[in-house]
Amino acid sequence: MKRLLVFLGVIVWSVTGASADMMTFDAATVGGHPPYTEAGMTVTTVDGYGWEPTFFAWGGGIGLHMEGGIVRFDMGGSPFDLDELFYTTLDGDSDNTVTFSNGGTHTFVGGYATDVVVDLTGVSAAKDLSWFTITLPDINFCSQLDYVAFTPVPLPASVILAYAGLATASLLKRRLRR
Numbered sequence: 400m401k402r403l404l405v406f407l408g409v410i411v412w413s414v415t416g417a418s419a420d421m422m423t424f425d426a427a428t429v430g431g432h433p434p435y436t437e438a439g440m441t442v443t444t445v446d447g448y449g450w451e452p453t454f455f456a457w458g459g460g461i462g463l464h465m466e467g468g469i470v471r472f473d474m475g476g477s478p479f480d481l482d483e484l485f486y487t488t489l490d491g492d493s494d495n496t497v498t499f500s501n502g503g504t505h506t507f508v509g510g511y512a513t514d515v516v517v518d519l520t521g522v523s524a525a526k527d528l529s530w531f532t533i534t535l536p537d538i539n540f541c542s543q544l545d546y547v548a549f550t551p552v553p554l555p556a557s558v559i560l561a562y563a564g565l566a567t568a569s570l571l572k573r574r575l576r577r
């Protein structure tokens with residue numbers, strides 16, 4: 400019974416213990432290109448507009464340097480909420496777009512030589528995603544994504560309860576056989 404209680408405790412922890420994860424790019428090879436995976440999240444290049452996105456050490460540690468183009472992020476199909484992007488640029492006049500797997504979009508504008516924190520925690524379209532893309536439509540001189548913060552979406556409670564029920568039945572069955 401003790402093992403069963405520990406097991407159920409772990410299930411409760413895994414449902415309630417979800418917290419933001421970070422993709423910092425800080426373990427990327429400077430001068431390298433996507434694909435790159437960190438904390439379960441993978442970034443790939445969709446289109447570089449002739450200038451392939453490259454990892455550079457500029458601003459806050461290593462970041463994904465884009466002079467324009469489209470990059471895509473996903474967790475191999477596992478759902479997640481997109482919480483925040485940190486974006487540094489020397490170009491203040493471009494409308495950049497985050498496009499979500501559910502069809503929603505969110506636009507952000509760089510400021511000249513400013514750091515832009517794109518807070519998406521209050522954006523309903525940024526929830527329960529299977530992927531998102533970032534599009535820099537024009538040449539954005541010295542633009543760099545320094546980190547992406549996201550939260551994996553836990554399995555629905557009904558699925559967890561079904562698993563817990565099956566596991567409990569299996570444990571009890573094993574106990575009864577003894």
Ligand SMILES: [Ca+2]
Nearest residue numbers: 423460461545
């Ligand atoms: Ca970084």
